[in-house]
Amino acid sequence: MVSNMAGGQPPWHGTEPDAPLGALEVYAEQAHGYLGASGDQLGKLAGLLRPPVLESWLRSLRGRVDPMDALDDRGLRGADLRRYLQAHPIAALMPLIDKLLVEDTAATGLMVVVADQFGRVLSVQGNDERVAAAAEVGLRAGDDLSERRIGTNAIGLVVRTGRAAWIHGPEHFLYRMRQITGAAAPVHDPDGRLVGVLMIAGGVRVARPEILALVKATATAAEMDLLLTAMRPGQRDAARRDAGRPQPAARLGLDVLGLGQPQLSIADRRIPLSQRQAEILLLLAEHPEGLGADHLALLLDDSDLDNGTIRAAMSRLRAVVGPAVFGSRPYRLHVPVATDVEALRAALDSGDVDSALRLHAGPVLPRSTAPGIIDIRDELRVRLRIAVLKSGDPGVLRRWTSGAEGRDDAAAWTAYRATADPETALYAQIEAKIRVLDRRMGADATRMQRFGA
Structure with a gap:
């Protein structure tokens, strides 16, 4: 193992998964030790994490993601998830993904993960035991793996940047995901819009350049399939015959x-x-x-x-x-x-x-x-x-209270006030708005709204 006690620089320069993994793990574990600190202590993260990982960690900190976040039941499940996948453009690519990735990785203990353009996991395929173990730490179909929701992870980083990414073990912002390594690549439609993310996930074996290359190649094949489908002459002729009416x-x-x-x-x-x-x-x-x-x-x-x-x-x-x-x-x-x-x-x-x-x-x-x-x-x-x-998110509450449906929502203004510093002008503005609502609706009506009536 490599120590950072002497103040040496981490032995990596690029973003490909070719850095010495032992050193990467040690530095990332040290970085986790600074997450509860602030100010000068957080400045030490710059010497411990790869540049794209550091940027993602800092965004996660600004977004108030809790690194000790526990697994919960939020997410799409069952029929809702199946219906969402069926209606999603990536559904047409699933046979290709199965052929190029799933069939070859099923016997290796690795998993193939497909997510939508927002980071929501649509499917996790692989050995049943490995899939079940991954679900216990938060890698499961229906869950939101966006950076905003769970912090640094390969899928969330691809959604955020639009570029292929890999995240190894303790580089994940969430402590519970530290045993997972993921290599992910984006899939774009012919107009350049992100439509999904492909990822191979598993243990340390995923942190190899050829794994990321395989995911990139599959994503490119998926993009070519979307392009060929869009350019297929028969479809253009049918569109002209039917004046744009959809086929089955x-x-x-x-x-x-x-x-x-x-x-x-x-x-x-x-x-x-x-x-x-x-x-x-x-x-x-x-x-x-x-x-x-x-x-x-x-x-x-x-x-x-x-x-x-x-x-x-x-x-x-x-x-x-x-x-x-x-x-x-x-x-x-x-x-x-x-x-x-x-x-x-x-x-x-x-x-x-x-x-x-x-x-x-x-x-x-x-x-x-x-x-x-x-x-x-x-x-x-x-x-x-x-x-x-x-x-309890000040940004969410600000947007709600500035819109038509939340403009006179006394409960929302009260919740917004709770997020503001009492010494700031913003707090005074919110307090003034609440007083206006109190006068307009009466104290009783305001109290009823605050309790959700």
Whole structure:
């Protein structure tokens, strides 16, 4: 082992996994000893960690990630995770990933991890015993591995920087993940947008240059597959014949949050929808088991819509999205539709309040009076508000109270005040706002809001 007591410099220069691992482990363990310190002591981290790891640790510290954070139950699970993966662009790449990575690594004791563009783990494949052991320390399907959530790790670093990365053992910011080594690479779509992350994870054997090279090569192959799919002549001809209508294998996106006109995304095109069309598509997306005409009518209108009206509405919708998107008896989607409602709900499920607020452009179809839409709107509003109040995050509370839904939320302003220094101008501004709300609504009303009534 190498000691740093004499003040020597760590024997690494680049970011490839070719540094002496014994020295790296010793220096990283020493760095963990400084995490509870401050000021000059934190300055010693610069001599102990590789540059990209140091930058990530400092971001983790600024983000108030707890290095002793315990494993919790936040994350997508079961049917929710399967539905999210099915609607995600990376789902089309899973057979390729299986062929290039999973089949060859299954017998080695290593694991193949696939995550989305936010760092949410979509799948962990490998030896059952190793997968179960990894789940016990926080590497499990459905969990959020973004740097903002758990600090330094290979997937989180790729999401943050857009570049391939490897993190070995105690270089992880979380102490509970110190036995894992991960080598990860980004997957981009033909337009250069990050769509996912591939990682090989396991023990010390992963900290070899050829492992990172293998992950990079697989990610490149996945990007080429996406590019070839986008360029395939048959698909372009079909698109021209059908004037942009999706084929049965297509994946659609539905945006219904906020005051703007609801829109349907088909590949790189965006099609404006009427409110009724958006209501129907959202309700079908929320009920993958399908809806009979009578049930759909009740969700769309308190009054008794007759079946003829429902058939006419579905016919108009087919004229926009194409005949292959949904069937009848019952009405059911045949093509996965990824909605911004689903993305917001997934962020809340994983405890990522910051991402949830970014996704929350406004209420669900705010002009809609359909009972089924009102239920979805109220559910999301209540869940988001509770998550904001429980977060205790000054940035989250600032964004909520500056928006339309939180501007007069006395409970949120009170929680925001608790995060501010009483000696600052910000505290005085928040206190003044709370007093205005007290006068406007009365002390009793304010007290009721503070207790969530």
